[in-house]
Amino acid sequence: MIGGGIIGLVTAWRAAQRGLRTAVADPEPGGGAARVAAGMLAAVTELQYGEQTLLDLNLASANRYPDFAAELTELTGLDTGYRPCGTLAVALDADDRADLRDLHAFQTSLGLHSQWLSGRDCRRLEPLLAPGVRGGLRVDGDHQVDPRRLAAALLRAAELAGVTFLRSAVARVECAGDRVTGALLADGTTVAADRTVLAAGSESGRIAGLPQHVLPPVRPVKGQVLRLRMPAAHGPFLSRTVRAVVRGSHVYLVPRENGELVLGATSEEFGWDTTVTAGGVYELLRDAHELVPGITELPLTETLAGLRPGSPDNAPLLGAAALDGLVLATGHHRNGVLLTPITGDALAEVLVSGELPDYARPFAAGRFGHARQEQTV
Ligand SMILES: Cc1cc2nc3c(=O)[nH]c(=O)nc-3n(C[C@H](O)[C@H](O)[C@H](O)COP(=O)(O)OP(=O)(O)OC[C@H]3O[C@@H](n4cnc5c(N)ncnc54)[C@H](O)[C@@H]3O)c2cc1C
Structure with a gap:
């Protein structure tokens, strides 16, 4: 191998x-x-x-x-952080909303489970979402692992x-x-x-x-990712993965059970470079802040870039x-x-x-x- x-x-x-x-x-x-x-x-x-x-x-x-x-946990005694938490994909403006509506129709045509929610219903599910969220897709089958x-x-x-x-x-x-x-x-x-x-x-x-x-x-497709720490008190900061497309870029927030909040990711084609850039960090924070304004209060614990093997x-x-x-x-x-x-x-x-x-x-x-x-x- x-x-x-x-x-x-x-x-x-x-x-x-x-x-x-x-x-x-x-x-x-x-x-x-x-x-x-x-x-x-x-x-x-x-x-x-x-x-x-x-x-x-x-x-x-x-x-x-x-x-x-x-099976892995039983064999090794190690937890993988697998968490069947579901995902909420939200729209921040009228154009995003139209795109997400189209995506929902496409998902439904393929028989996939995805539920359209109003902005208010999205915030009921995740109270820290920005007031401007226009609607979203609740997908209970999209989970996470660490x-x-x-x-x-x-x-x-x-x-x-x-x-x-x-x-x-x-x-x-x-x-x-x-x-x-x-x-x-x-x-x-x-x-x-x-x-x-x-x-x-x-x-x-x-x-x-x-x-x-x-x-x-x-080919290498670079992605920059930030890690933040959610407060332990006051209930969950986010209870599921929240994601959106902001100005054409994907941004997501993945809350782990251990309090880590993963914020990603850029997608850049610059060869094998894994430098974390000020611009990458700025754009991720700016876009995520539009989604969940409270993230700027959280400690930033790690910045990292990796390479996806693109085909x-x-x-x-x-x-x-x-x-x-x-x-x-x-x-x-x-x-x-x-x-x-x-x-x-x-x-x-x-x-x-x-x-x-x-x-x-x-x-x-x-x-x-x-x-x-x-x-x-
Ligand atoms: C920012 C980012 C976010 C991502 N988010 C997700 C996600 O949310 N969900 C998801 O499903 N996937 C996600 N991915 C994709 C996922 O991480 C990759 O597809 C996956 O890790 C690829 O695994 P791999 O083992 O093929 O390659 P790698 O993880 O790149 O491992 C390759 C290994 O090969 C070794 N190697 C390289 N050259 C040699 C050599 N000459 N000799 C010996 N060893 C060598 C390296 O040391 C390395 O350990 C993300 C990736 C990135 C970068």
């Missing part, structure tokens, strides 16, 4: 549970984008037009979450299942003829493997040693790559936390049987390779 982010970890854990000898190479397993991510399990409120196929995978993974989180705790539990579960951890970066993927045979690590160790899974997140598209046409089309269609690349012995588990973009349970199941199946399960076929790793070849003909 190249990469021990949540996707590499879940794949390694599930593969080991199925009896495969598994090693993960990563200088910092359990880190990656999950250190930054909000952990919304937002299949319905993240729905975008044209992403209905991804919606099915997202919903299937969301359905697996309660059992998945319970990605840092999830990563810690996955790391422990993988260790308990017998996965070996090699705390070094992969310097180069090793090939012999038309086959991937393992990897050379930065510390000089060579690891031979029958199958090598590329799960290096936003680094997956530039890993050394692979021919250009085999590298997955994955051309915002969906993951799963399964056999264009080179024998190489398997992809990458490109999960803004839904990697949500898709963790189903990715683990799908990849373990690929590694054991060689076949992607039906539900994962639309996300087969080769789908862009063909498109690129057709374009060059």
Whole structure:
């Protein structure tokens, strides 16, 4: 396994549970984008037009979450922070309201559970919302997990299942003829493997040693996130995730049970830069303040930026790559936390049987390779 982010970890854990000898190479397993991510399990409120196929995978993974989180906790004794709290997506002006109405109609046409609320009903549910909120969508099925705790539990579960951890970066993927045979690590160790899974997140598209046409089309999409602390007294500050689109940018507030309030996130395409900028922090606070004015009173405890592994269609690349012995588990973009349970199941199946399960076929790793070849003909 190249990469021990949540996707590499879940794949390694599930593969080991199925009896495969598994090693993960990563200088910092359990880190990656999950250190930054909000952990919304937002299949319905993240729905975008044209992403209905991804919606099915997202919903299937969301359905697996309660059992998945319970299994991890039972095995490791670690809590993942899974919280079935629901989500409220609100509109702040007439244009937002019209857009949210359209989204509601789209969600309803797909049979999704989403309830339209007036501004007053939104405030009844979340009293700290701004008086200007014009209406919103109540989605009781969109929950949250704490990605840092999830990563810690996955790391422990993988260790308990017998996965070996090699705390070094992969310097180069090793090939012999038309086959991937393992990897050379930065510390000089060579690891031979029958199958090598590329799960290096936003680094997956530039890993050394692979021919250009085999590298997955994955790019880094930067997100800046703030963490604040909610007051312990006076009841819940927010009882569920609250989100909106303000001046075209998504802003969300995810309240954790431990008092942390996660405020995110920017979406920027500047390569592998993870600088927290004054502008990013300013815009997040400005937009969130329009939504919930009281946030400016809260202590700001952390600012951080991470990289989403973006793919051309915002969906993951799963399964056999264009080179024998190489398997992809990458490109999960803004839904990697949500898709963790189903990715683990799908990849373990690929590694054991060689076949992607039906539900994962639309996300087969080769789908862009063909498109690129057709374009060059
Ligand atoms: C700001 C932000 C907010 C987000 N919010 C959400 C959300 O609310 N809900 C949701 O579902 N998803 C969210 N995501 C997306 C989610 O975090 C990612 O899709 C997911 O974490 C990707 O996991 P990964 O394991 O594929 O990649 P990563 O987490 O990037 O992990 C890749 C790992 O590979 C390792 N690596 C890289 N190169 C090498 C190498 N050469 N050799 C060895 N190891 C290597 C790295 O050290 C790292 O540990 C968010 C992401 C960001 C940045």
